[in-house]
Amino acid sequence: MTLLARTRDLLAELVAFPTVSEDSNLALVEHLADRLEAAGARVQILSDPTGRKANLFATIGPDRDGGFVLSGHTDVVPVADQVWTTDPFRLTERDGRLYGRGTCDMKGFVAAAVATAPLLAAARPERPVHYALTYDEEVGCLGARALADWLRQRGLRPSAALIGEPTGMRVVEGHKGCCEYSTHVAGLEGHGSDPDRGVNAVEIAARYVARLLELKEVLRARAPADSRFEPPWTTINAGALHGGQARNVIAGRARVDWEMRPVSPEDATFVKAEMARFCDGTLLPAMQAVWPGATIVTETVGEVEGLVPAAGNEARDIVMALAGATETGLVPFGTEAGIFQTMGLSAVVCGPGSIEQAHRPDEYLALDQLARCLAMLERLPARLAGGA
Numbered sequence: 467m468t469l470l471a472r473t474r475d476l477l478a479e480l481v482a483f484p485t486v487s488e489d490s491n492l493a494l495v496e497h498l499a500d501r502l503e504a505a506g507a508r509v510q511i512l513s514d515p516t517g518r519k520a521n522l523f524a525t526i527g528p529d530r531d532g533g534f535v536l537s538g539h540t541d542v543v544p545v546a547d548q549v550w551t552t553d554p555f556r557l558t559e560r561d562g563r564l565y566g567r568g569t570c571d572m573k574g575f576v577a578a579a580v581a582t583a584p585l586l587a588a589a590r591p592e593r594p595v596h597y598a599l600t601y602d603e604e605v606g607c608l609g610a611r612a613l614a615d616w617l618r619q620r621g622l623r624p625s626a627a628l629i630g631e632p633t634g635m636r637v638v639e640g641h642k643g644c645c646e647y648s649t650h651v652a653g654l655e656g657h658g659s660d661p662d663r664g665v666n667a668v669e670i671a672a673r674y675v676a677r678l679l680e681l682k683e684v685l686r687a688r689a690p691a692d693s694r695f696e697p698p699w700t701t702i703n704a705g706a707l708h709g710g711q712a713r714n715v716i717a718g719r720a721r722v723d724w725e726m727r728p729v730s731p732e733d734a735t736f737v738k739a740e741m742a743r744f745c746d747g748t749l750l751p752a753m754q755a756v757w758p759g760a761t762i763v764t765e766t767v768g769e770v771e772g773l774v775p776a777a778g779n780e781a782r783d784i785v786m787a788l789a790g791a792t793e794t795g796l797v798p799f800g801t802e803a804g805i806f807q808t809m810g811l812s813a814v815v816c817g818p819g820s821i822e823q824a825h826r827p828d829e830y831l832a833l834d835q836l837a838r839c840l841a842m843l844e845r846l847p848a849r850l851a852g853g854a
Contacts (some may be wrong), residue, residue, distance in 0.1 A: 469581060469844070470837055474564065476501070477577040477836075478557035481566035487541040487605045490518040494540050495599065498522055501580050502597060506587035512616055514609070519601040521613045526586045526595045527850075533594035534784070534850060535627035535811070536843075537802060538576040539603030539610075542568035548827040562833050569831040570819025575630030575839060578818070582843040589847030596624055603802060606646060606768020610802040614809050626781035627806040630817030631799075632824060632831075635838045637791045638815040639782045642695060642727040643772035644800030645734055649674060649764045651709070654757040655718035664716035665753045665760045668709040671720035674762070675704045677744045678724060681737055688736075693729055694775075694796045700733040701798070702726045727798060728772070771804030773813060781812040784849060788842045789816060797821070816842075 483494040499509045499522055507524040514520065522540075525533070545554045545567055552558040554567040564574070576599060586595050600609030617624075651671045656664030682702040689699035702724065709720025728734040745762045753760035775796065782794060799821055803813040818835035 469840055470833075473577050473581040473836060473840060474557075474559075474833075476581050477564065477569065477574055477831075480573040480577055481557045481568055482555055484555045485541050485568070486544050487602055488544070491540045491601050492518065492520055495520045495522045498576070498580055498599060499524070502583055505583035507583060507597065512613065514601065514612060519609065521601060521609050521616075522597065522599040523613065523616075524597040526583060527591040528594055530594060531623040531625070533596045533624040534846075535596045535598050535624045535806065536579045537598040537600070537627055537629045537806070538572050538579065539600045539802065540573075540576065541602055541604050542571070542573070543604050543825045545827070550827045552828065554827075554829075559833075563830040564833060564836070565828055565830045567829055569829055570632040571821075571824035571829065572631055572817060572819075574632075574819055574831040574836055575817040578836060578839045578843055579630065582840065582846070585844060586847050589851055591847060591850040593850045594624075595846070595850065598627070600802065607770045607802050607805060608768070610805045614805050617809065624811055626784060627803065627811045627813045628781060628785055629801050629803045629806070629813065629815045630839070631801045631815050632817050632819035632821050633797065633815055634820050635789060635816060635818060635835060635842070637782060637786050637789060637794045638797050639773070639779060639794045640694070640775035640796040641773045641800060641803065641815065642700070642729055642798055643731075643734065643804065644725065644727055644768070644770045646725045646767040646769075647723075647764050648767055649722045649724070649762065651720045651722075652759070652761045652763075653718050653720075653753065654716070654760065656716040658714035658716055661716055662756075664718075665756050666716050667720035668707075668717040670749055670753060670762070671707055671709055671722050673749060674722055674741075674745075675707060675724075677741065678702050678704055681740055685733060685737070688733060690729065695729055695798055696796075697798065698729070700726060700728045700730070700737070702737070727800065734769075770800050770802075771808055773801065773803040773807055773815065776812070779812045779814065781814040785814045785816050785842070788845045788849060
């Protein structure tokens with residue numbers, strides 16, 4: 467059986483684990499741990515405080531600093547309310563495409579990396595290769611943050627990381643940050659026939675969203691002249707507004723789920739300061755004049771650092787050589803790469819599949835993309851054989 471066929475079979479096994487972020491990933495992690503141990507890796511399963519989620523960290527090669535990290539997340543986004551023409555948790559091959567939830571985001575890369583582990587072990591690299599497979603990337607990179615803390619506590623210092631998010635096998639050296647928030651509005655319920663006697667949380671939430679949309683336009687004008695991102699400015703997205711009970715009830719509670727993707731930390735600071743000023747100076751005084759107990763509280767779901775392009779980037783240089791790339795790019799979506807960069811590692815993003823397929827019904831990974839990823843990873847043992 468060819469390496470591509472073995473990888474396809476492993477991908478089918480991974481897709482069959484419905485590791486939606488709200489559910490456990492333990493069965494998948496244990497399955498991958500068995501595969502990596504069989505290949506000769508030293509494996510550790512690192513549970514989260516609930517015991518329902520876990521990171522997997524595995525090493526092939528010597529136990530020392532300076533290792534090369536292959537990183538991917540194990541969770542996937544939900545399929546609820548999506549219309550699929552195939553079973554999302556059963557791999558379906560059709561017309562050179564592999565359909566299933568997580569095929570491109572990002573179990574395809576994980577399968578390729580694990581399938582090539584025996585090649586790495588056989589090469590006996592002088593430089594360690596680490597597998598960092600995380601939980602809850604889709605809901606704030608929670609697993610990667612926990613893994614970073616664990617590595618610091620252990621005193622282990624890898625030096626370069628490849629994050630295999632879907633880039634169409636383009637080498638990506640930078641991306642925006644991703645900041646996710648839920649703003650909770652608490653008002654005062656009452657009968658809809660006399661709205662001035664209550665504090666309508668849905669109306670306040672709508673005004674909050676309207677201010678976000680105003681800032682969305684302001685941020686366009688703040689785009690750096692030399693920005694390489696597309697779009698070149700910091701973006702804001704109001705993803706959901708929840709609240710209220712019925713048409714004739716003054717809504718007592720509402721929640722706005724929103725995000726921004728800053729091109730610079732300064733933009734993130736600007737948006738948060740402007741929203742705090744709007745709440746403290748405009749919304750809250752009007753709310754509390756009716757009912758002193760009214761509140762607006764913004765919960766930080768996750769603030770993930772961007773990947774900053776660097777003149778010296780060992781990970782980029784290695785992956786460009788492995789992939790035969792002559793140029794690099796930037797992307798607007800976030801990854802765990804910025805977390806590795808803040809730890810002092812060089813980091814790069816390169817993986818099979820298109821981000822256009824991620825999170826959508828009938829998500830797929832083209833077989834030729836998987837083959838290109840395998841070809842890249844097959845060259846890694848020779849690259850690391852001399853400790854380069």
